[in-house]
Every structure is written in structure tokens, then in C-alpha cells.
Amino acid sequence: MLDSMSEKDKRTLRYGAIAIIVYLSLFYGKSLLGLFEGNRQDYFKKLDEAEQLGALFRSYETKGMKIEKLRGQLGINVHDLSNTNLVGNVGRKIQELVKASGYKMGQIREVAGRGGQGVAATLQIEGTGPLKSLMPLMHRFRHTGYPLIIDSMNIRAEKRKPGQLQWSADVIILDYSQWKQRGGNRA
DSSP: OOTTSOHHHHHHHHHHHHHHHHHHHHHHHHHHHHHHHHHHHHHHHHHHHHHHHHHHHHHHHHHHHHHHHHHHHHTOOGGGOOSSSHHHHHHHHHHHHHHHTTOEEEEEEEEOOOTTSSEEEEEEEEEEEEGGGHHHHHHHGGGSSSOEEEEEEEEEEOSSSTTEEEEEEEEEEEOHHHHHHHOSSOO
């Protein structure tokens, strides 16, 4: 069909096609560009959201690593911190710790403490042993696997045995479940 057309008809057809293309681009090009621009803005918005989520996940990963490091250093196992047997387990662990340090364990008893303030119980413990082992014993309290605080400690020389001490301490057992309920990053 194009072979039978004259040069003038072909030129007119070209000008007509160009005019239609110009007409369509003027009236529909703006909406088409707006569609592309909207897609581009959506893409960058989603990219920003992805970067923010990545930063949030990295911060949680860092917090998790810090908590795992503290658990490793302090030996705390969160699953062992149930309230039903917490005081008994802590008392047993302290007895093992004191005996392993070369001290003779005296009484260990639970006393009325500051309940409701994140404190599960308060224990009073007593012992007798050599002077040189006292500071290593106090340092080992960190590694019992339970959240403990030595609230007060009384030390006096054993009158009958030179180089020996009598000591008593108030140990606070922190209530980990109350920490979890309040939220925050106190773990």
C-alpha cells in the first residue's frame, strides 16, 4: 500500500503522525509523567522505611548481644528465675558458693524485706572463715546466676581463732519478673 502512494502523500502521512504524537504527548504526557513520578516517590518512601527498619533491627540486635554478654558474664538464666522456688535456689547456690570458698556456713534465713520494689526476698547469711578468702567470695556473688545485691555486711574478727573472720550479710534477691512487666531495657 505504501508503494502505491506518492511522495507527497507519504510526507503528509508523516506530518500527521508527528502531529498526533505531539498532541498525545501534550495532553496525556503530563499525566503519564505524574504516574511515573508517583511510582518514583513511592519507591523512595519505601526505601526510607526499609532503611529505618534496618536501623531498628540493628539496634535490637545490639541490645540482644549486650544482654547475652551480660548473661554470659553473670551466669543468669532467665528461665530459672521463677518465684516459686527462687529463694530456695538462691539459698542453695549461696551455700555452695560459701563452702567452695573455704568458709563454714552459718545460718541462712529469709527476713522481711522491701517487697514490691522489684525485690523478691532478703536473705541474712552468716559464715566463718579465713580473712584472705573474703574478697574473692564477695566477687563470686556476681556469678551465682541470680540477680543479687549485697545490701549490708558486718565483719568482725574471730576472737578464738587468729586470722579468721565472722561475717554476716543481708543479700537482696531482685524480682526479675517485675522488671519484665514494667518493660524498658532493664534486663
